[in-house]
Amino acid sequence: MLESLKSEVCQANLDLVKHGLVIFTWGNVSAIDREAGLVVIKPSGVAYDGMKPEQMVVVDLDGKVVEGSLKPSSDMPTHVALYNAFPEIGGVVHTHSTYGTAWAQAGIDLPIVGTTHADYFADTIPCTRDMTEGEVKGDYEKETGTVIIERFEGLNPNHIPGVLVKNHAPFTWGKDAHDAVHNSVVLEQVAKMAYIGKMLNPEMGMNGLLTKKHFERKHGKNAYYGQ
Numbered sequence: 001m002l003e004s005l006k007s008e009v010c011q012a013n014l015d016l017v018k019h020g021l022v023i024f025t026w027g028n029v030s031a032i033d034r035e036a037g038l039v040v041i042k043p044s045g046v047a048y049d050g051m052k053p054e055q056m057v058v059v060d061l062d063g064k065v066v067e068g069s070l071k072p073s074s075d076m077p078t079h080v081a082l083y084n085a086f087p088e089i090g091g092v093v094h095t096h097s098t099y100g101t102a103w104a105q106a107g108i109d110l111p112i113v114g115t116t117h118a119d120y121f122a123d124t125i126p127c128t129r130d131m132t133e134g135e136v137k138g139d140y141e142k143e144t145g146t147v148i149i150e151r152f153e154g155l156n157p158n159h160i161p162g163v164l165v166k167n168h169a170p171f172t173w174g175k176d177a178h179d180a181v182h183n184s185v186v187l188e189q190v191a192k193m194a195y196i197g198k199m200l201n202p203e204m205g206m207n208g209l210l211t212k213k214h215f216e217r218k219h220g221k222n223a224y225y226g227q
């Protein structure tokens with residue numbers, strides 16, 4: 001079932017290692033086949049070294065396992081919540097990349113302070129609120145999705161393809177698994193740059209004209225970046 005999507009998702013998970021975004025078994029990637037309403041995701045706690053497409057797990061949009069002999073990623077309910085809430089996304093990534101996670105642990109929105117950020121994210125990357133006792137003791141991973149979705153009220157997830165989950169770590173998404181990984185790489189780089197910038201100038205800010213220019217030249221109606 002969904003053989004090519006399984007290969008794509010397996011490769012995207014291995015790409016997290018290649019880009020230095022994960023160590024051990026931290027992090028996960030999934031992708032969705034919207035027509036079938038099925039999500040392919042990494043199995044939980046399986047080493048990246050030697051990971052195979054046939055180990056990927058298929059779940060439906062209720063989070064029920066449809067195919068796979070291994071348990072799906074523990075973060076699967078968060079991924080499923082995002083696919084249900086954001087109908088245009090095709091891939092989701094979660095990492096514990098150092099700088100992105102540092103901002104998430106600090107509980108601070110990742111400010112937009114340069115064109116590198118604006119090339120991919122049209123605004124500050126938001127950080128979620130504290131999770132309540134009921135949310136943490138209840139269906140924790142699903143509720144992680146709930147706090148992300150709540151934080152995106154009034155924001156466009158297609159223009160800001162990522163979030164910092166407070167005291168936890170980043171999630172990103174994109175049109176497919178590869179794109180979602182790309183956005184995770186960018187999030188980590190801009191988190192690092194913003195951290196260094198804050199050390200150099202705590203008052204740093206962004207020229208809003210550049211934000212609009214850079215986001216639109218890559219993603220706007222009249223995008224002209226590239227070939």
Ligand SMILES: O=C(CO)[C@@H](O)[C@@H](O)COP(=O)(O)O
Nearest residue numbers: 025026027028044045073074
């Ligand atoms: O967030 C965490 C751990 O805090 C998990 O994302 C990480 O360990 C990966 O878990 P899975 O192997 O995908 O179940």
